[in-house]
Amino acid sequence: MKILVISQHFPPEKSGNASRIFDMCSHLQKMGEYVTVLAPHPSFPPGSFKRKWSVFESRKMNDVNIINLLAWQPKSQDPGFVGRMAYYLSFPLHAVIWIFFNFRKFDVIITSAPPIFTGIGGIPAKLIFKKKWVMDVRDLWINASISLGFLKKGSLFEKMSRVYEQFCYSSASLICVTTEELGQDIVKTYKNIDKNKLRITPNGVDIDLFYPMETPKKNQIIYAGNIGHAQDLEDVILAMKKVNEHFDLKFLIVGDGDIKGDLEKVARDNNLMDFVEFPGLISREKIPKMYSESLMGVAPLKKLKTLEYAVPTKAYEYMACGIPFVGCGEGEIRKLAERSGCGMIAENSPDAIADIILYLLNNPEKQIEMGKKGRAFVEKYYSRKQIASDLKSVLECIEFEKPNPIMSDGINYARSQ
Template sequence: MASEKTSSQKTRILIISQHFPPEKSGNASRISDMSKFLVGNDSEVTVLAPHPNFPHGSFKRKWIISEERMVNGVRLINLFSWQPDSKDPGFVQRMAYYLSFPFHAVLWSAFNYRKFDVIMTSAPPIFTGFAGLSSKVLFRKKWVMDIRDLWINASISLGFLKKGSFFERISRMYEQACYSRADMIGVTTHELGEDIIRTYNGISASKVKVTPNGVDTNFFYPMKMEKKDQIIYAGNIGHAQDLENVILAMKKINEVYHLKFIIAGDGDIKAQLQQVVTDKGLEEVVIFPGLVPREEVPKMFSESLIGIAPLKKLKTLEYAVPTKAYEYMACGIPFVGSGEGEIRKLAELSGGGIISANSPDAFAETIMALLSDKQKMEEMGKKGRDYVEKHYSRQQIASNLRSNIDTILFRNVNADKIKGVSYAGSE
């Protein structure tokens, strides 16, 4: 069916995301920046998101069916979904939260699909794809899947999902249906795209485009201020992050350097880590300030010596690059990370980071070696800033995404002529 839209008109984009500010998750800021910069690239953007509820229990419940407002030129529509009111909701409450929003989005899209040229769904959670799949099948809308990680693989490796279980099989069937029907699959790293092609049948490499997390380099930048004796982690305090080993490393580090380790944010294992800090007598060394307003984060990074980006060493996390690594580099501080795959590539290619082995002693030695060479730290900070400005600014990523959206709207791409996963724009 031919599109009624001509290339001279603004592209009308609907983005469906489980998270959006004032929530402070990494994907909330990613979708906020992406939508804002898409508007700057001659697009009309509407974002569907639930009423703010993450981290759970930190927002007052809202019972309004829908609420609309303009944010940075973006039309934001918050839809009713179930809102857990405890910090650690049980399985039933979590599933009600994850499922009620996409089903509401399906209903909303069914009455409003004519207002949009393309629908973009952001995952995880995987259920946001329901609205994109229904709009593709029923109304033949163009559909972009924005994929940030392989949720099923990660859940299995972290012990939340049993391999071969009924739930895994159903989830794989659903994802196969989504990937097969999507017009474009945006992935944050090359490895993630290759994993999707290897795991699922008949996925054309031509429609898999690398759309990195990136960073708003105008918002995150090196501020001129006196450095504090601290290293910092800011973000989700979850199971994939190897924060416990960094905490345990602080005892050895503080035998030489009197540093504080700031862990800003919230998440499923925060209480567990706080207990580790108490058990080890590190309450004066490891500080948990909680959720920090986004506008304060660049200052916190700029006044810190090193940013920490620790991933557990799991095969299923080799595709991952934490957004915070880009943000540290944008603020001109080196980062110490852990894990393999894409995060190691970023550290080596940028010159802005160092990868440690996943143990307290290794973290301690890596951090202390860096602290002992202030010139190296300054050079790494400059290299990191230069690298993200050139390769990972969200402004440029949004421009490249818009170009790829134009491609699926106006051109027929011959998938057989394209090999491998391509970047969302020129490399």
């Protein structure tokens, strides 16, 4: 198959979705498929890359064809609404133009969201050029934007976005979602969505890159990923005050994002800079060692109904590296903690988070046991190589119009769990 992937994020960007798309495409390419990726010039987090204004640039990574298209590139770390919309919309509109001139080069198109606007490229590919269209949905972007205060409920923009999403879901050949709850939310929110089109393809983890390394442990806990509004990192920072009354412990917040500056201010204002470090963006290849030398990782989602479908990629990475994780939030992240035996979920407050961290610090044997369970769990269920292999089988089904067996609830699983 000749597969076209449209993604807003791709390496050298270091977001979780960039690495996931890269791994998926690399594995599909190694399995004999011909993969091309359309992405904007690297620009996330905003301001971390030099702006480029060339119309397009082509390159290869792991034999995958990469085409970077011209799109608006915000400069400020936390862009306003207009800047964000220019960034989100200019890329897929450019992708549509590219597709009109290159549609004969591919059989199947995969559009990865968020943001939701990547689906704009799938519409002409499916309706005009009759290509198979797979929507890869990682996030209920509209719901999350409303709950985080970026979008007003009932606004004209929300209504227009809902109509657009309804049209995309109805038109797509297949809808891949990360979790069962995300699939159920889509079916509840939008009318007449055929459950047979839904399939669960988890975020997963590259278990060959992320594994427990034999390195001395440091008195540190770690968060690595996008430093964004959905993460309750402020409460973890404040928890360090109570934790360090009993242990000499550092909290590393690795990465960049919209609220990094705000979190640095929280740490300064609370005299916690001795306990909280912001190393900035670190190459993906160095992260597994940082995990392995940490005592535990944190995956603190805010307690919002609209985030109950989410499982942060970093939680799988912690497990793959053999360290337990402390999470916050409800829904899928709690299920993952319970099913794997590798996580503990705290209420969203500094005291509650501190208490669980202290419990694990006081029980080193428990940390080791949880870490081993986590590694075994991701090896069995969440290897990105296996997830890509399952996706390949699904793509072959829709390409050659073969039946695709479904589960009793109408939602397919990439791997039985």
